[in-house]
Amino acid sequence: ILNVEQSPQSLHVQEGDSTNFTCSFPSSNFYALHWYRWETAKSPEALFVMTLNGDEKKKGRISATLNTKEGYSYLYIKGSQPEDSATYLCASTNAGNNRKLIWGLGTSLAVNP
Amino acid sequence: NAGVTQTPKFQVLKTGQSMTLQCAQDMNHEYMSWYRQDPGMGLRLIHYSVGAGITDQGEVPNGYNVSRSTTEDFPLRLLSAAPSQTSVYFCASSDKHEGYEKLFFGSGTQLSVL
Numbered sequence: 001i002l003n004v005e006q007s008p009q010s011l012h013v014q015e016g017d018s019t020n021f022t023c024s025f026p027s028s029n030f031y032a033l034h035w036y037r038w039e040t041a042k043s044p045e046a047l048f049v050m051t052l053n054g055d056e057k058k059k060g061r062i063s064a065t066l067n068t069k070e071g072y073s074y075l076y077i078k079g080s081q082p083e084d085s086a087t088y089l090c091a092s093t094n095a096g097n098n099r100k101l102i103w104g105l106g107t108s109l110a111v112n113p
Numbered sequence: 114n115a116g117v118t119q120t121p122k123f124q125v126l127k128t129g130q131s132m133t134l135q136c137a138q139d140m141n142h143e144y145m146s147w148y149r150q151d152p153g154m155g156l157r158l159i160h161y162s163v164g165a166g167i168t169d170q171g172e173v174p175n176g177y178n179v180s181r182s183t184t185e186d187f188p189l190r191l192l193s194a195a196p197s198q199t200s201v202y203f204c205a206s207s208d209k210h211e212g213y214e215k216l217f218f219g220s221g222t223q224l225s226v227l
Contacts, residue, residue, distance in 0.1 A: 004155070031212045031213070032212045032213040034215070034216070036216075042220070043203060043218035043219060043220050043221055044156075044203070044216075044218045045218070046215035046216060046217070049213050049214070049215055051213050089155075089156070091155075091156075093212035093213075099210055099211060099212035100158060100161075100171070101156075101158070101212075101216075102155075103155035103156040103157075104155055105153070105154070105155050106155075
């Protein structure tokens with residue numbers, strides 16, 4: 001994988017459902033993986049930055065895992081609420097690319113009340 | 114508690130006009146950057162700076178200039194606007210540029226070039 005790919009592109013869930021999405025990234029020379037939450041008409045806000053294989057991070061009902069050997073990260077939302085509706089972006093950086101972030105296109109989540 | 118302040122929020126230009134998008138941060142961050150967001154594409158880096166007096170090109174630098182005379186400010190100049198520069202622009206900063214620091218984003222500028 002040369003680029004950062006996110007799936008699914010969009011997701012509609014009911015309030016209370018738990019959901020997860022995937023970020024695939026280049027695993028060679030991996031350095032860090034970022035997750036951001038981007039609400040409509042606002043600016044992206046950082047959720048997590050992860051660097052170590054097997055790392056797990058949690059913020060309230062949102063958690064993320066990281067597998068650097070196979071090049072993927074999962075973002076989980078437990079008990080989705082309407083306020084979780086947003087686009088979730090991931091970005092990775094490799095040791096060799098001058099630490100520049102490569103961004104995915106995002107997963108757009110809509111939580112219906 | 115300002116964080117990253119970006120102005121203007123909206124701008125309409127005619128082809129050939131020039132303008133400057135302003136970005137200021139009050140967190141004493143070393144790293145500042147400009148991105149553009151276009152439909153169907155990920156955020157693309159235009160220019161970045163790792164400290165006052167130091168700037169470098171990102172993925173899509175053509176048609177844009179930057180300068181970093183102070184730690185706080187990182188303006189983006191469009192020299193001669195073209196319709197292809199219609200986009201949403203974000204300024205972002207982080208403490209350093211090691212790759213594992215969270216980015217703090219400005220509120221964005223929606224630019225239309227007619």
